[in-house]
Amino acid sequence: MADDLLRFRDDAPHEEPAVTLDAFLGQSNATAVRLESDEDARKLIPQLGQLALIEIAFPKFRDGRGYSAARILREAGYKGELRAAGDVLVDQIPFMRRCGFDSFAPEASIDPAALERALGRYEHVYQKAADGRSPVWALRHG
């Protein structure tokens, strides 16, 4: 599985396994947590500082809750690794990157050429999101 991990970070991959949200909230020293698609990302906010990895589950690619969870965590100031895991397909990765995900653990392998095309495709975006890209309205008005 680790071989299929796609990372967009400079630091070394986090070694410690991710615990469940319940376990994390109950235990004080875990540095990696996994959020299921129906769990509330805001519960992590008080302890973001101790986390190096947050993994968010995408049980089915149509379940878009993880996109909100990711943005919420980035908006709260989380700088660690934010990983999308599960039914992650190449066509969703660009949106996931915009929402703040910087690593991906897809169930099915991703064609690197298709991914590169997808990520580099759109020069412009309309909205401000979690990736720091300037939205079109900012380019229009300086």
Place this chain on the structure above:
Amino acid sequence: MYKYDQFDQSIVDTRVEEFRDQVQRRLAGEISEDQFKPLRLMNGLYLQLHAYMLRVAIPYGTLNSRQMRMLAHIARKYDRDYGHFTTRQNIQYNWIKLEDAPDILADLASVEMHAIQTSGNCIRNTTSDQFAGAAADEVTDPRPWAELLRQWSTFHPEFSYLPRKFKVAVTAAEEDRAAIRLHDIGLQLYHNDAGELGFRVYVGGGMGRTPMVAPVIREFLPTRDFMSYMEACLRVYNRYGRRDNIYKARIKILVHELGAEEYARQVEEEWAHVKTLGIDPPDGEFERIAAYFAPPPFETGLSDDVPTDDPDFALWLDQNVKAHKQPGYAIVNISLKPVGGIPGDASSAQIDLMADLAERYSFDELRVTHAQNIVLPHVRKADLHEIWQKLDEAGLASANLDLISDIIACPGLDYCSLANARSIPIAQKIAQRFAGLDRQRDLGELKLKISGCINACGHHHAGHIGILGVDRKGTENYQLLLGGSGAEDASLGRITGPGFDEDGIVDAVERTVEKYRELRTDGERFLDTYRRVGFDPFKEAIYG
């Protein structure tokens, strides 16, 4: 109307190339149909009853002649020479090839059009008042905000995999010509007592299996808070909308289950956070967009008289032409409901003609209405007779706006794999039963809406008379509903009783309207009489 700058054009062009790539991967077998389906749906491409169907976006129902001619071109080159205008101000083509879809999108992009997000679990085309910019009763043109919504919602990275589709409508008058309370979010612009411009925000309306009229979620939202508040509304929905049951996944269910107050509270809480993120475009961006919607260079000193010695022209004038805020001008409604025709369909030749008329007589602008008709918004009264003659030659001069034969009908079982019954033949039979214009005008405003299945794309819940086609033990059957309205007095129709076959339903409609004639008092529309006397006299008349 809005014109793309290099950024808008770049995004649409890139989308074409992205879809071309996705189609190629599908045809080569690199992605399965299950993986490809959401991608093609986000480009408005359905696999439908007869072939692929493409739904092209007409943002807030506004387009110019160049765009209209491209729609005609697509019908001729890639389809069977006609298009179908829909209840969300879009156009559909029923005979599209997947192989051609990227080229069609490229052709559309060349005239600043697209099919982005006209399907899928994402934010769809924002619709608006077809008389925007022309009606005297609007407080401002709502379309700059519709354009802001279009840009904000296009490829929104957080809201592209919502629990279900999401539809927004925006108006700026007390009279609701866009059925805003039957949308996921409905927005009405108005001035509060302090004279500030803002929105009354309705959330949680919709039709389909569980129709609901949207409650007010926020009585007054200042325009400067618009974008961040919308973001908060969508985020709450994306996080908490149901994903366990496709029939319970719209926001109306969430609002209903939480209660309007609790949903509003959650939005306020999220908004308190979101508005600190700097996602609102600057005022300059709104002003830039709004400038495109400035009034056209109207002539002044024009006469308001229209010579009406031609009786057919006089009828059309009376029925289809509406008052314009500018003296000497009028709003022309082109009916796509000729008796015996297919509601909302137009041939490529008719589409080209309407483009020509717009270019020549309406400052190059047309509108598509949610009632599946076309509007020329800014016409000099002096030109009305000439326009009518040209429309008449092309079969586009039916003088039936808002009359019983001005039927909204979904494509139904003739075209749609979701349908349980055919809707178009019912529309045709009813229109033929009431073909006489005198009889129609005597009956007056009567909004009849037909859906071929519970998904309610024909808006039958919002019909003064609504008809729902169902499958009754393998045979088509039609239920009758009374008393719905999609206007500011929004209400949901009530089922009368057991359904009818395709001839029985026409008779039932006739008994209904005859009862109305019997009971009405001066000036009452069907809907008014129904609301005054109630359901029982009609039920009695229908079933005996």
Place this chain on the structure above:
Amino acid sequence: MRILTGNDLGTGDVVWWTGSDWSRHVSDAVDVDGHGEAIAAREEAERRVNSPYVIEAEETPQGPRPAHIKDRIRAAGPTVRPDLNIKPADPAAGSWVI
């Protein structure tokens, strides 16, 4: 009888399994008996068809007639545009569908 139908992947044409190939004409459709799902899976995997499924039909002298009106409309074309039907000049088309 049971017949197998789907759409051509590239063109979207409604197609019917003939026993060896896919035809645009329902009259060419064969009874797939209990093998429909297996044939469908194989043909879809090879991309010779898109989204195939099995439907009920009755045998008639003119060939298979789908049991459900929706499938008959799918086979013939929209009832309100006979000129766009697969057999536009066929006077029997109306009663065959309805």
